[in-house]
Amino acid sequence: MRKVKIHITLKEGVLDPQGKAVQNSLQSLEYNTVEDVRVGKYMEVVMEDSDNLEKQIDQMCDQLLANPVIENYSYTIEEVV
Amino acid sequence: MRKVKIHITLKEGVLDPQGKAVQNSLQSLEYNTVEDVRVGKYMEVVMEDSDNLEKQIDQMCDQLLANPVIENYSYTIEEVV
Structure with missing residues (x-):
């Protein structure tokens, strides 16, 4: 078994209103050193290991997990003990 | 300047309906090796560096970013070049 840790982030240049809202909230809580969120x-x-695991994960991300138009994804694969 | 990468995850044992929905969607797309999501x-x-940066991040997470009742958080701090 493998645990795949997937990060999905907005591409650079894509507006992030949720991040902006968090940033404003932090600043209104007096965290004035915050520059960007x-x-x-x-x-x-968690999934079974296979020979084409990475290809499978790429497909999963492209088809369902991420929106390839505005999002990037990256992942790491760990063994589950 | 520092870039703080924060991960917020549900505590073990807390139900994750969103994860379950993603899991079901993946399985209906024939990714049958997926066991859990x-x-x-x-x-x-991105924030300015300071002497008590870690304390500040802990406070930010406890106050706003995470719900300490059901969520755990972890973070790494990187230098921004």
Whole structure:
């Protein structure tokens, strides 16, 4: 079994209203050193290992997990003990 | 300047309906090797460095970014070039 840790982030240049809202909230809580906030998604997928695991994960991200038009994804694969 | 990468995940044992929905969608797309999905949040916060940066980030997470009742958080700090 493998645990796949997937990060999905907005591409550079894509507006992030959620991040902006978090940034404003932090600043109104007097965290004035905060300059920028970007919000993304993080998923942990536990799945069986296979020879074409990476290809399978790429397909999953492109088809369902990420929106390739505005989002990038990256992942790391760990062994589950 | 520092870039703080924050991961917010549901605590073990807390039900994750969003993760379950993603899991079901993946399985209906014939990704039958998927056993479990947990969905969390990922944030990148760019902020000025300070002596008590870690304390500040802990406070930000406890006050606003995470719900300490049901969520765990972890973070890494990187230098912004």
